[in-house]
Amino acid sequence: TPCFLIESYYANGVAANYVGRKHPNIECRKELHTFLKRMYDAVLSAKYGRNQYESMRANRESLPKNPFVFSCFHDYFEDYGTTQFLMKELKTACPEADTRFISFYDMKIDDEGIPLEDGSHATLLYRLHPMELLIDEQTPDGEPLGEMFLDLYEDDTFALFNPPESIILQNKSFMSLVYALYLTDQFFTKPDRDIIEKYLAPSYFENDFSALDDGLYIQKEIWGREGRHVQVVQKRGDTSELYMEKLVDNYDDIVCRDSKKVMYQDFIQQKRFTHTVDCGVKDGFLTLSSFMLGDQASAVGCRFSPEEIAGTEAYFVPLLIE
Template identity: 30%
Template sequence: MSKRTIQQLPYEHDELFKGEISRMIPYHRMYGKSYCVPALTVYQDSELAELQAASEAVHRIYRKVQQFIQRYMPDEYLVERLGIHPGLLRAVRMEAAPDGITRQDWIVGEAGIKCIENNTDTPTGIPEVAYLEGKLLEALRSEGMSEDDIALYGPSSGMDEAIQSALTELIHFYSRKGLGTKVYFTCYDWHVEDQTNTKYIMHLCEQAGFEVVYAPLEELEIIPTEGLYHRGEQIHILYRLYPLEYLIEDREEDTGLEVGQALMDMVADGKIGLINPPQHIITQSKGFTATVWSLYERNEQTPAFCGFRLFDDRELEVIRTYLLPTYFEPSVFMQNKEPYVAKGIWGREGKGTHLIEHPESEERLECVSGVAQNAKADQPDLLHQADAPLTPEQEEAAHIAAYYEEQPKIYQRLWPMQSAEVQTEEGLFHGYVLTGIFVIGGRFAGVLPRIGEKVTGDMAYYCAAAVANEPSNPPAV
C-alpha cells in the first residue's frame, strides 16, 4: 500500500508555532512533545469529494438509527448494549430536531474508505481544523512556492460558519421551549485543550449575536429540582465539553449529593437545554456502531418489529460500502480467523482498544496512551513489585486503564490504515493516518488528520489537511 503524501513546511516547530498561533492553539505541545507539526496531509480532490458525500450519507443513517433507538428500543437495550447509565435514559430519549457538532473517524486508503468511529458527545480538535489549517496553508504560500504548492487548498474553510449555523439552530430550538438565548459554556478550567475548544466555540456563538458566558465546571452550583447556577445567575442553555458518562456519576465530596443526576433530571424536565443535546450519547457509544450493523443484517425483519423497513436500498448500499461489520461478541471473526479490533464502548483516544491481527494465535497490539504509557515504561516490572509504592501518576494511570478495560466491548473488522512519514522534532516518525471528518448541523465541515500508531491515541500528531487540485476536477468556488 502506498504512503499518504505529506507536504513538509520549511519551518522548525518553534518558528511556526509562536505569537498568534501559539495563543490560539496553546496545546501545540502536549505530553512533553509537539502535537501539531509543520506539515500538511495531502488528499486528492476526488478523495475529498467522496469523503464529503460519504460522511453526510453516513450521518443521515446514524440519525435514523438514533431515532429508531429512541422510539422503539427498550430501556434494557440502552443500558445493557449501549452502556448508557439508567439515570440518563429520560434525557437521551428527548428528540432534538437540530444537529449538533460531530466528528467521524475514517480510514482512507487504497482498499477504500471506511468510517470506524463516531464522536458525537464532546468532539474536540475544532481550533486546529477551523483556524490552524488555514494558517499553515498561508505559511506555505508565504515561502517560495511551486506550482504544486499553489494548487493546495484547505478543505475546512467553512467550519466556522457551520458551527455558527448549528449553534443558532439549537439555541432557537431551546428558545422556543422557553429557555431564552443566553448560553453558558463550561469545561474544566485547568484543562488547556478543553478550555481552548470551549472558548473557540463560545466566541463563534458570540459573533453570531448571542449573549455568552464562560463558566468553568468548578464554578457551577446545582440546587436539585430548582436550577443550575453560575455566580448566582440561573443557567438555561449550557454548552458542556464534559462527557455525559462522567457527568452522571458526579457527586459532591462533602455531602454525597448526586449533582450529575440532579442536573440530568432538570434536563429531562425541560429546565435546561444542553449542547450537544443528550441524544448524542446514543451515537457516542460504540455499542451504537454494532447496533447499526445488526439492524443492517436484519433489515428485512424490521417490518415485523416496527411496521416499516428501516433502510432503503440506497442506505443499505451506503452501510455496505462505508461501514464495517461490528458485533457485540467476536465469534464471527474468530471462526473465520479474520483480524478484528476490540473496543471499549466508551473508549476515547485509543484507550481500551486492542488490535487482534492474528486471531489464531490471539496476538494483540495494545494502545495505552499518555501517562499510562509513561508509567508502564518507568516501571516495566511493576506487577512483580508488590511492595513498591505507586507514584500518584502511576495510580492515576492504573485507574484510567482499569476504567477502560472493564467496560463492555464491541468487535469490529480490522481495516488496513494508510501509512505516512512526517518529520518531527524527535526525527522522522513512521505512523498511520486517521482522518477525522467533522459533520456539523448535518453537513460536512472540516478534516482532522492525525498520524499515530495503529491505534490512534492522544500521542498522535495533528498534521493539517490540504487538498491537491486535480486539473480535471477543480473545486467548486
C-alpha cells in the first residue's frame, strides 16, 4: 500500500528515537534514496542514451528541462502527504532533479504528453491513483482519457513510476496463479518452491472453489481494497455459507475497481495481540508488510486492527528491536 510509506520509512524511526531504541528500518531511507537515484538515472539514460547522458553529467553540462512530476488529488490528505513525501525524497536523492507537483484536477494531456505551465512536458510521472481505475476513465466529453493516456505512455512521451506492468501484482488472483504454478512442480526452482510453501497461503481461482475440500476459506475481490467485501466462508460439499464478513463504514469512500471475480485462500487463524491505542487497551490482530524497491525487500511496517480483517480502522504500530 503506497500510503504506508511515511509510517514505514519515516515515522517508525521517529518513534524509535523517542523511546531510545533501534528499529529494523534504520538503513531503509538510504535504500529508498539509492533506488530513486537509480530510477532517475535510468529514465534519463533511456531518453538521451547512456553515453550522451553520462557525458552531460561528466562535463557538468546542464540538461534540458526534464520535469519529474508527482500527482494525486490534492484534497485527499493521505494521498497528498504521501506524494509530497516521495517527491521530497527524490529531491534529496537527486538535488539536480526538476521536481514538480500537479493536482489531478489540473492535469492535461496533448499530443506530446503531459503539458506543464512553462511550456515543457513531463519526463516522468508518479501518480498516486490505481492503474486499474485510470484505464477506464473518460473526459467530461466522453473521450477515453485512460486509453489516450496509456497510448502516450506507449509512444514514450513520458515515463511512469510505477509502470503499467505493476497492475499484474495489484490483481489478487496473481497469488492464485503463483500457487497453481507451484502445484505443477514444474515451473519454479526448489528454492522458489520453498519460499512459496512457507510464505504464501494456499490460493485458488474462483473456478477451482467447487473442487476444494470442505473447510474455511477467505474470499477476496480480485480488485478489492481496504477490506471491502472480504468474507470468510464455510464450504460444505457443493454449498458454502457466510462465516465472517468485513463490514466497512465508509464503503462509498473506498476507491477501487468493481470486481466481477473473486479468489480464495485457506483461512489461517491469526494470533491475538493486546495493544495500547489512543482510546485505551484493545485486543486485535497485526498485519505485517514489506515494501519492495524493484526486486529488493526494504522497509517493513506494522498495522494493528481490533478486527480480524483489517481495513481503514487499523492503527500504525512502530516496530522496535529488543
